[in-house]
Structure formats: structure tokens, C-alpha cells
Amino acid sequence: MSPMTNLTPLKARRALEALRAGVPSHDAVAALGSLQTAIDDRFSELLAAATDPNRPEPPGGMLIGGGFGSGKSHALEHLAARALQANFVVSKVVISKETGLHDPVKVLRAAVEEARAPGRRGCAIDEIVADLRTASPEYAALYRWVHTDDVPIDSRFAATLFIHEYARGDAEFADRIARFWAGDPLPMPDLRRRLKEAGASATYKLVGVKERDLALHRFRFLSRLMTAAGFAGWVILLDEVELIGRYSFLQRAKSYAEINRWVRGDREDPGAPLVAVLTTVEDFEAQVLVGKNDVELIPKRLRMKETAEHELLASSAEAGMRVIERQQIALQPPDRDALDRTYRALKQLHGLAHGWDPPEVEGLERLPSNRMRQYVRAWINEWDLHRLYPDYRPDTAAAEVSLDYSEDPELEGSSDEPSA
Numbered sequence: 001m002s003p004m005t006n007l008t009p010l011k012a013r014r015a016l017e018a019l020r021a022g023v024p025s026h027d028a029v030a031a032l033g034s035l036q037t038a039i040d041d042r043f044s045e046l047l048a049a050a051t052d053p054n055r056p057e058p059p060g061g062m063l064i065g066g067g068f069g070s071g072k073s074h075a076l077e078h079l080a081a082r083a084l085q086a087n088f089v090v091s092k093v094v095i096s097k098e099t100g101l102h103d104p105v106k107v108l109r110a111a112v113e114e115a116r117a118p119g120r121r122g123c124a125i126d127e128i129v130a131d132l133r134t135a136s137p138e139y140a141a142l143y144r145w146v147h148t149d150d151v152p153i154d155s156r157f158a159a160t161l162f163i164h165e166y167a168r169g170d171a172e173f174a175d176r177i178a179r180f181w182a183g184d185p186l187p188m189p190d191l192r193r194r195l196k197e198a199g200a201s202a203t204y205k206l207v208g209v210k211e212r213d214l215a216l217h218r219f220r221f222l223s224r225l226m227t228a229a230g231f232a233g234w235v236i237l238l239d240e241v242e243l244i245g246r247y248s249f250l251q252r253a254k255s256y257a258e259i260n261r262w263v264r265g266d267r268e269d270p271g272a273p274l275v276a277v278l279t280t281v282e283d284f285e286a287q288v289l290v291g292k293n294d295v296e297l298i299p300k301r302l303r304m305k306e307t308a309e310h311e312l313l314a315s316s317a318e319a320g321m322r323v324i325e326r327q328q329i330a331l332q333p334p335d336r337d338a339l340d341r342t343y344r345a346l347k348q349l350h351g352l353a354h355g356w357d358p359p360e361v362e363g364l365e366r367l368p369s370n371r372m373r374q375y376v377r378a379w380i381n382e383w384d385l386h387r388l389y390p391d392y393r394p395d396t397a398a399a400e401v402s403l404d405y406s407e408d409p410e411l412e413g414s415s416d417e418p419s420a
Helices: 009-021 026-032 037-050 072-085 104-114 124-130 137-146 155-166 171-182 188-197 211-228 241-246 249-264 284-290 294-303 308-326 336-354 372-388
Strands: 060-065 088-094 233-239 274-280 328-330
Touching (some): 026 336, 037 060, 037 274, 037 328, 060 072, 072 088, 137 211, 155 171, 211 233, 241 249, 241 274, 284 294, 294 308
Parallel strands (some): 060 274
């Protein structure tokens, strides 16, 4: 079946405008497909690992590198569609001033807000909690896991799961528990009171932990909560990671540590069905790791502090920088066959969108330096001009966009949250 089969003219026009803007929609990606076989193959391995109960290591993730306009957003949207088809909950998080990669609390909040559940509409977390099947083997496995003595999450998750099942008649408190799982605070006195009413106050020893640590615990818990609701796990897509090049020294160090954790996986909890895909620009290593000499300066300056905390951060940051240097999967530039296939698909899409038979157009000269987005935009613009002004013959030129990696104080933000 052709990917255009289910497209209406309105959807086709929306897909064209998304492609023109460089932010491919679901319909646009479905129409064009993906030509990145190495990325597709690696993603298949990650999804398979996340659903393997006998895996010895965490599924982890991968880092995709590509230039501006090379198709990173297209690749992420394609992987998101694949994950949803494989019954994973999917969150796409764009790294920004408001969502710093160095801060798990903010990344968790964004991941929860952006979570999409297969075949569901509305807030994914609400849908997941509503779909909990307390009589299922998956829920029983979650319940056993949170009540294990050495479980790598705060005891409040075991306590709240118990209360959520015990106090089903109290919809208001059940909703507060769901909001706690999603990142909102839940005062200790309220939880202790509920445990006392249920005769379980001696079972759960509640202590405060840093918000940063609690965010990591929430990723572990929520990914398993999703499996208890019948989903395969959780896929987190982290876009525009290159923004960390503009962070301050300490925030870059913490961000490199986070890259290591996302790509290598959570070593403290290998059983979490959690997969990550990160994107950055292809010249990040040259411009930041080498250009700013982060490879040498960050570990050196951290170790000068001579504390166990800074030594741990130095080691994790070094590991994250090695991921960027050695494990980045580069987007493959389009060859002639890829360009021809994309051109034909776009021509069909444009014809469907506007009810006409688009003529052949030249677009850009096919050069190795040109990006896929430049070709796509040139073809769409030329067809639009032909349709509106049949006698006009446009001449399209492409220009390279350079990225600014100078430090930006406005991106500074503390990840040292108080205990909760």
C-alpha cells in the first residue's frame, strides 16, 4: 500500500508545509519514509533489548549526529512512529533554555508532558494509570519489584503504589498519587497519615531524597508502570543536544554525564524498559570537545576540587564525551538514489495536495555539501511557483548555517534541587 493512500489533500498540504518549515509531521514522515538503515537497525536492537526480560545490561540508547537540515528531526519522527507501532510510550523532548539536559528534574517533567501512548489521546500518564491491570502478571511484577529490599528507587513509590490500590474509593488522593509519580510533590505528612489509616505505617520507612535523584527514580518507576498498563516500555527522544555547547563549564560537565547515562543505560537499574535517542550536530566534537578543549579541561578542573562527588562527575563526563567521539551514528548524506526516491514521493505529495500534475523541476544542483532539507524546500518552492506563475523559472541558491557555541549565561540553571 502506498504511504499516500490514507492522505487527504488537506493532510498532504499540511505535510508539505511541515517539510518546508523543516519540522516534519507524522504524515510527512510516513509519506517520505526513512533511508537511514544504520539508525533503523540500531533502533530495532534497542527496542528488542527493552522487551527482553533476560537482558544482562540496560537497553541504553544511541546518539545521532548530523548537520543543520540533514534530517535529524525527520529521523526522530520516523523512530517515534516505529516505537508507537511497537507499543512503546514515546516522549520527544527538545533541549532548550527551559529544559536543560543537565537537569533530570526538568527533562523528566518535559518527558511526562510530551508522552504519547499508542492508540490513546490526552495525557499519557492519566491513560496509563487508568489502564493499570492490577490482576495482570505485569502489575504483579511491578508490585514485587517496588517492594524488593534493594530496589533502586525511593520507598515512596512502594508506599504510593500500595495506597493507590488500597484506597481506590478516594479518587482525589489517587489522582495526587498519579501526579506524584509524574513529578509533582506529595507531602510526607499526608502519605504517612494514609499509611497509618491503612495499618501500614510500620511497613514503609519514608525519608527525603534530592529532587534530582527522585527524578531518576521516576524514570525507573514510570517505565515499569507503563508495562504494567500493557505497554512495551518508554522511548525518550532528546533533540538538539548541541545546545549544551553554550552551557557554563559545570553544566556542560553534568550534561556530558547525562549523555553517558542515556546512551550507556542506567547501570543501577538494568531492568528498566527505557530507550533513549539523542541528536546533536556532526561538528560538536570539533567545535566544543576540541574547540573549547572540554576533553582535557573539564576532568582536570573537576578533579582539582578533590572530592568524591567531583571525581564521580569527572569520570561520568569523560565517559559522555567518549560517547560523542566514538559512538555517534552519523546521518548518511543522500546519494543519487535517495534523492530520486524523495523527489518522486514529494512530487506525488504535491500533486495530491493541490490536485494537479506537477512538472519536472531542477531544484538545487546536486552537490555533496547540500542537505536534504535544502533539496526538499527547493523542490516544494519551485512547484508552488510553477503552479501560481507557470511562466516563471526560479533560480534557487543554498547557504550554510553556522551554529554559535559561545557560552550563554541565560542558559545557566541549578540542578541541585532541595530534598523532597
